[in-house]
Every structure is written in structure tokens, then in C-alpha cells.
Amino acid sequence: MSDSSWTRVPPVPTTTPGARPAVPDPPVHTTDPGLLRSLEPLLRSWLPRQRWFAGKGLPIGGFRLVAATELMPPGGRLGPLGLLHVLVDVEQPGRPADCYQLLLGAHPLLPSALVRTALGPAVGGPYDGLTLYDAPHDPRLAALLLERLRLPGRTGRLRFTTEPHAVFPPGLTPRVSTAEQSNTSVVYGDAYILKLFRRVSPGTNPDLELSLALAKAGSQRVAEPVAWFESLEPGPGPTAEEPTTLGVLQRFLPGSSDGWALALASVAEDGDFRSEAAALGRATAEVHASLAAALPARALDGAALERIAAGMARRLDETAAEVPAVRQYADALRSAFDDLAKLGAGTLPGAAVTAQRIHGDLHLGQALRRPGGEWVLIDFEGEPARPLAERRGAAPPVQDVAGMLRSFDYAAHHSGNGPWAARHRDAYCTGYAAVSGTDPREQPVLIRAFETDKAVYEARYEARHRPAWLPIPLSALARLSTTAPR
Numbered sequence: 026m027s028d029s030s031w032t033r034v035p036p037v038p039t040t041t042p043g044a045r046p047a048v049p050d051p052p053v054h055t056t057d058p059g060l061l062r063s064l065e066p067l068l069r070s071w072l073p074r075q076r077w078f079a080g081k082g083l084p085i086g087g088f089r090l091v092a093a094t095e096l097m098p099p100g101g102r103l104g105p106l107g108l109l110h111v112l113v114d115v116e117q118p119g120r121p122a123d124c125y126q127l128l129l130g131a132h133p134l135l136p137s138a139l140v141r142t143a144l145g146p147a148v149g150g151p152y153d154g155l156t157l158y159d160a161p162h163d164p165r166l167a168a169l170l171l172e173r174l175r176l177p178g179r180t181g182r183l184r185f186t187t188e189p190h191a192v193f194p195p196g197l198t199p200r201v202s203t204a205e206q207s208n209t210s211v212v213y214g215d216a217y218i219l220k221l222f223r224r225v226s227p228g229t230n231p232d233l234e235l236s237l238a239l240a241k242a243g244s245q246r247v248a249e250p251v252a253w254f255e256s257l258e259p260g261p262g263p264t265a266e267e268p269t270t271l272g273v274l275q276r277f278l279p280g281s282s283d284g285w286a287l288a289l290a291s292v293a294e295d296g297d298f299r300s301e302a303a304a305l306g307r308a309t310a311e312v313h314a315s316l317a318a319a320l321p322a323r324a325l326d327g328a329a330l331e332r333i334a335a336g337m338a339r340r341l342d343e344t345a346a347e348v349p350a351v352r353q354y355a356d357a358l359r360s361a362f363d364d365l366a367k368l369g370a371g372t373l374p375g376a377a378v379t380a381q382r383i384h385g386d387l388h389l390g391q392a393l394r395r396p397g398g399e400w401v402l403i404d405f406e407g408e409p410a411r412p413l414a415e416r417r418g419a420a421p422p423v424q425d426v427a428g429m430l431r432s433f434d435y436a437a438h439h440s441g442n443g444p445w446a447a448r449h450r451d452a453y454c455t456g457y458a459a460v461s462g463t464d465p466r467e468q469p470v471l472i473r474a475f476e477t478d479k480a481v482y483e484a485r486y487e488a489r490h491r492p493a494w495l496p497i498p499l500s501a502l503a504r505l506s507t508t509a510p511r
């Protein structure tokens with residue numbers, strides 16, 4: 026992203042529901058090195074404590090202010106009343122700089138409800154003497170963000186887009202979602218949910234791209250995006266001209282339960298969740314069909330399959346180097362990827378494989394069951410650890426199926442009921458096959474390779490974030506290392 030800038034903008038005008046007044050004239054950009062100097066000591070201590078901070082355990086080398094923009098309430102003035110929007114690059118040894126989105130409030134004296142969200146008092150710079158805190162937790166500033174989202178247009182280098190039919194009623198009470206998350210979400214009056222991406226990559230986030238494509242195709246399997254905002258700061262590489270997605274406001278699905286919670290409840294009572302699992306399989310296949318129709322899809326040639334297999338083998342090697350417990354299985358697991366490459370080379374038989382846009386990180390927690398029983402898929406971001414270009418590429422849909430099969434295994438092993446997994450994995454595949462016409466169980470080489478790749482990813486994820494859960498993917502790797510495809 027480009028030179029540092031600090032943007033102070035005029036107040037957002039008051040609006041009435043449905044009205045779309047123009048956004049004020051372009052604001053003034055100023056460079057203020059004092060701002061970064063005052064933020065630095067606070068960020069050094071606060072950032073590593075955030076769940077979404079990717080570089081945990083590594084020292085922070087330095088910061089680079091990408092952009093700072095102050096959003097103002099109607100009639101507001103700078104300082105305690107505004108919301109400071111910051112994009113900052115964080116440099117750490119051994120990894121490319123990560124760009125984080127911060128939304129900060131500043132106040133001389135924090136109310137007790139906000140104390141735990143404090144970064145600390147700023148010393149020097151434009152906020153000297155004010156305590157900075159995480160703005161999404163402040164209902165006043167969260168409401169200000171929603172107010173800004175209802176007005177399409179630019180504020181500095183931030184661009185706000187609103188779907189023409191979206192009408193936000195006034196007075197929606199904001200609350201930060203307590204779900205364990207990679208990002209931060211604010212729920213407004215059980216009507217909308219605003220997901221604020223924390224670690225941002227230049228370009229369009231697939232969560233916006235895919236849920237918008239599905240909604241525009243009339244799919245009922247997605248929560249419709251109604252507004253979003255982006256940074257117009259140019260980024261490096263091929264997406265330099267594309268805006269960077271920062272936040273997406275979607276319809277909230279009240280009364281829905283996530284698949285992980287439902288599955289855990291079923292495992293605990295050794296219950297029968299098979300009709301729900303089959304419905305989820307059907308929903309997955311419907312989403313795949315809609316994505317294949319809306320966005321490019323193609324048949325994969327042998328060389329492409331061999332490249333996919335090589336990528337899986339590389340990730341296995343990287344994971345074995347990072348997670349010692351994986352090493353004992355590595356040689357045996359490589360056979361899964363060798364078989365996939367042989368499928369590509371034509372020395373193992375198998376049906377043609379297509380690639381298309383997919384969910385990319387499908388698991389039970391990414392499926393919401395509405396009160397009427399219909400499943401909706403959320404969070405189309407892909408695996409957060411993969412580069413954006415890879416997450417936006419086409420991939421075989423069996424990758425999503427494998428992700429969900431892993432999730433049934435997770436739910437069962439989490440509560441020590443292995444047989445539950447087998448029954449529900451079968452039911453999910455039956456549902457998927459009924460709609461797609463392709464039964465994943467009849468593609469043993471493909472499913473074993475993708476399941477292995479996912480379990481390898483999970484081993485690294487758990488080692489980094491939840492070491493106590495590492496035995497779950499390890500037990501899958503043990504199974505997959507001895508299971509030849511059926």
C-alpha cells in the first residue's frame with residue numbers, strides 16, 4: 026500500500042431511512058508521523074493479545090502506517106467523538122508484513138464497560154492524553170459505522186457501497202458477536218451483521234465476492250450482503266488496481282444455530298443427526314452448482330492435478346517441519362498425494378475432475394441451520410492462512426466435501442464417539458450425491474488426498490492456536506496414513 030496519510034473528514038450528514046444524500050466533498054489528506062509514533066507502543070502490547078493477530082510468538086520489528094481516516098458523527102468534531110480507521114502494516118521476522126485493520130475510539134475517560142477494550146493512553150500525536158480503545162465494542166461508534174454504510178460514496182480513501190434495495194431502519198442496537206472468530210463482527214438489532222476483516226490482503230475478499238455472486242444468482246443458501254466498504258489504497262502485485270475489502274454487512278439470520286453446536290449436542294447423546302447431515306450435503310451441492318453457474322469453471326487436465334498434488338506434498342513437508350508430531354505419518358501420507366498425481370498422469374483410473382470457485386474452508390461452524398431447518402453457508406473467505414490469490418482460484422469442489430467430512434470427525438473425536446462420525450459422514454455424502462450426481466465415496470483417491478491435505482492444515486492450525494486440540498487432526502492423520510483408497 027502507498028504513502029502514509031491521515032484523513033480528517035467532515036461530519037456525515039444526518040439521514041432519514043431510505044434517503045440517500047450525497048457524501049460530503051473529498052476530505053483533506055494530511056501526513057502525521059506523530060500519529061504512528063503515539064500508536065506504536067500501544068500496538069506492541071495490544072495486537073499480540075488479539076485472537077486475530079497472525080504473528081503470535083514472533084517479535085514485532087516495526088510498523089508502517091498505510092492510512093488513517095477519521096469518521097465523524099453528524100455535527101461531530103475531532104477527538105473524543107470520532108472513529109479513527111487505521112490500516113497498519115506490521116513487520117515481523119520470517120514472514121511478509123501483515124496489514125491489519127484497526128477501528129479505534131478515543132476518550133479522556135472510558136466508561137467501565139469499555140475498559141477491557143482499551144489499548145491505553147496515547148502519548149503525543151493528535152490523540153495525546155486520550156485513551157484509545159477498540160471501537161466496535163462502543164455502541165455509539167458501531168452505530169456511526171452503520172450510519173456511514175447507509176451512504177454510498179467515499180470518505181478519504183475508504184469507499185462505501187450500499188445495495189440499492191437496502192433500507193436500514195434507525196435505532197438498531199449494536200453488539201459485538203461473542204463467537205470465537207478470525208475477524209470481528211457486530212450484530213445490529215438481529216437484522217444485520219457487519220464482519221470487519223482484521224488481517225487484510227490487497228484485493229476483493231472472496232467472502233464478499235462469493236456471497237454476492239450467490240445472492241445475485243438467487244441462492245437461498247447464503248446471507249445476502251447489503252453493504253460493504255473497501256480501501257482504495259493501491260496494494261502490491263496483480264490486485265493493485267482492485268479495492269481491498271474491509272467490511273461486509275450481511276443479513277443476520279435470527280434464531281439460527283451453527284452446525285458445530287448442533288453436531289456436538291448430537292454426539293453427546295449419541296443422537297441421530299443424519300437427516301440434518303444429508304440436508305447439509307444437499308445444501309453444499311446446491312451452493313457448488315450455483316457457483317459453477319455464476320463464475321468460471323473448467324475441467325482440470327492431468328498436469329493441473331499433478332500441480333495440486335505437489336502443493337499438498339509441499340504443505341505436508343512444511344507442516345512436518347513445524348509440528349513434530351506429524352513427522353511419524355509423513356512418509357505414509359505422501360502416498361495419498363502420489364495417487365492423486367497418478368490420477369492426473371492417467372496411471373490410476375478416475376472420473377474427470379473439474380475446478381470451480383468453492384467455499385474453501387467448509388466446516389460445521391460455517392453452516393447455520395435456520396429455524397425452518399434450511400442450511401445456509403457463511404464465511405466464504407477460504408482458509409485464512411492461504412494467500413488471497415490462491416483462495417480466489419478455482420479448485421475441485423471435493424475440497425469442500427473433504428472439509429465437512431473432517432468436521433464430522435472433529436465433532437465425534439471432540440466428545441470421544443468415533444462411530445457417530447462414520448454414520449454422519451455417510452449421510453452427508455448421500456445428500457451431496459443426491460443433488461450433484463457425484464458421490465464423493467466413489468472418488469476414493471480424490472477424497473483421501475483432500476481429506477489428508479485438510480487434516481495436515483488442521484494439525485498446523487491447532488498447533489498454533491489450540492494445542493490441546495492437536496490430537497484430533499493427528500488421529501485423522503494416523504487413520505489416513507494406513508487407509509488405502511477403497
Ligand SMILES: Nc1ncnc2c1ncn2[C@@H]1O[C@H](COP(=O)(O)OP(=O)(O)O)[C@@H](O)[C@H]1O
Binds near residue numbers: 207220248276283393
Ligand atoms: N448472517 C449471519 N446470521 C447469523 N449469525 C451469523 C451470520 N454470519 C455469521 N454469524 C455468526 O458469526 C460467527 C462468525 O462468523 P464468520 O463469518 O464465520 O466469522 P470469522 O471469519 O471471523 O470466523 C458465526 O459462527 C455465526 O455464529
Ligand SMILES: O=P(O)(O)O[C@H]1O[C@H](CO)[C@@H](O[C@H]2O[C@H](CO)[C@@H](O)[C@H](O)[C@H]2O)[C@H](O)[C@H]1O
Binds near residue numbers: 206390428436
Ligand atoms: O472459522 P474460521 O474461518 O476461523 O476457520 C478456522 O478456525 C476453525 C476453528 O474455529 C478451524 O476448524 C477446525 O475446528 C472446527 C471445530 O472448532 C472443526 O469443525 C473443523 O472441521 C476444523 O477444521 C478451521 O480449520 C480454521 O480455518
